[in-house]
Amino acid sequence: MTLAMSGHVALVTGGAGGLGRSISTALADAGATVLVGYRTSAEAAHALAAQLPGVAGQPHRAVECDVSDSDGLRELASRVAAEFGGLDVLVNCAGMTRYVAHRALDELDDELIDQIFTTNVRGAIASVRAFQSLLAQHGRGLVVNISSIAAQTAMGSNIAYCASKAAVDNLTKSLARALSPEIRVVSVSPGLVDTEFVRGLDEAWRAEQTARTPLQRLAMPDEVATAVVVLATQLTFTTGAVIPIDGGRPLG
Numbered sequence: 731m732t733l734a735m736s737g738h739v740a741l742v743t744g745g746a747g748g749l750g751r752s753i754s755t756a757l758a759d760a761g762a763t764v765l766v767g768y769r770t771s772a773e774a775a776h777a778l779a780a781q782l783p784g785v786a787g788q789p790h791r792a793v794e795c796d797v798s799d800s801d802g803l804r805e806l807a808s809r810v811a812a813e814f815g816g817l818d819v820l821v822n823c824a825g826m827t828r829y830v831a832h833r834a835l836d837e838l839d840d841e842l843i844d845q846i847f848t849t850n851v852r853g854a855i856a857s858v859r860a861f862q863s864l865l866a867q868h869g870r871g872l873v874v875n876i877s878s879i880a881a882q883t884a885m886g887s888n889i890a891y892c893a894s895k896a897a898v899d900n901l902t903k904s905l906a907r908a909l910s911p912e913i914r915v916v917s918v919s920p921g922l923v924d925t926e927f928v929r930g931l932d933e934a935w936r937a938e939q940t941a942r943t944p945l946q947r948l949a950m951p952d953e954v955a956t957a958v959v960v961l962a963t964q965l966t967f968t969t970g971a972v973i974p975i976d977g978g979r980p981l982g
C-alpha cells in the first residue's frame with residue numbers, strides 16, 4: 731500500500747520526548763521513514779524507532795542529535811545525505827524550559843536564559859542550517875517548528891521561554907521567505923498539551939487552564955502530531971504561518 735509519505739524521510743529532533751514520540755509515530759503511520767533525534771534519551775529513542783510502524787525493512791533510526799552542537803548537526807546531515815540522499819521533513823521539536831514565576835527575575839539566571847535560547851532558538855536555526863541543502867534536494871522540503879501559545883500570550887513557564895517561542899515564530903517567517911520555493915517553514919503552536927510533564931504540574935492550575943480554554947480541555951499529543959502530518963501531506967501551499975493547536979485558549 732502506498733501511503734501519503736511513502737519514500738519521504740523525516741527527522742524529529744527531541745523525537746523521544748512527550749510530543750516528539752507522537753509526531754514520530756504519526757509520520758511513520760503516514761509512510762515516512764523517521765529519524766528519531768535524541769540528546770540524552772538514547773534508550774527511549776532506540777526503543778521507539780524499533781517499534782514504529784512501517785513496511786518491513788524500513789530503516790527508522792534513532793540518531794544522536796544535540797541541537798546545541800552545530801558540528802554534530804553537520805555530521806548528522808552528512809550521514810543522512812550518504813544514506814538517504816535528502817531529507818523531506820525536519821521537525822524542530824527539541825525544547826527546554828524550567829518553571830520560574832514571571833515576577834521572580836532574580837531566579838531567572840543567565841545560565842537558564844542561555845540554555846533556553848541555545849536550545850529553542852539557536853538550535854532550530856542551526857538544525858535548518860545543517861539540513862538546508864538536503865531539504866532543498868527534492869524541492870518539497872518542510873520545516874515544522876514546534877512553537878507554543880506562549881509566543882502569543884506571554885504566559886508560560888518563564889519569561890525567557892515565552893520570548894524564545896516568539897523568536898521561533900519570527901524565524902519561521904524569515905526562513906519561509908528566505909528558503910522558498912524549495913522549502914516551506916511553518917510553526918505549529920500548541921497550548922498546554924496533556925503530556926507527562928504537564929500532568930505533573932499543580933492540579934488546581936491545570937484545572938484553571940482547562941476552564942479558561944473555550945474547548946474545555948488540554949490538547950492531546952496526537953492532535954499536534956496530526957497537524958505536522960497534515961502540513962506535510964495536505965496544506966502544501968502553506969508557508970510562514972503559525973498554526974494554533976490550543977482549543978482557543980487565547981480567547982479565554
Ligand SMILES: NC(=O)c1ccc[n+]([C@@H]2O[C@H](COP(=O)([O-])OP(=O)(O)OC[C@H]3O[C@@H](n4cnc5c(N)ncnc54)[C@H](OP(=O)(O)O)[C@@H]3O)[C@@H](O)[C@H]2O)c1
Binds near residue numbers: 744745746769876924
Ligand atoms: N508539553 C506542552 O504542553 C507543550 C506546549 C507547547 C509547546 N511545547 C513544545 O513542544 C516541544 C516538545 O516538548 P515536550 O512537551 O515533548 O517536552 P519533553 O518531553 O521535555 O521533550 C523535550 C525534548 O527536547 C529534547 N531536547 C532538549 N534539549 C535538547 C538539545 N539540546 N538537543 C536535542 N534535543 C533536546 C529532549 O531530548 P532528550 O530527552 O533526548 O534529552 C526531549 O526529547 C518543546 O519545544 C516545547 O517547548 C510543549
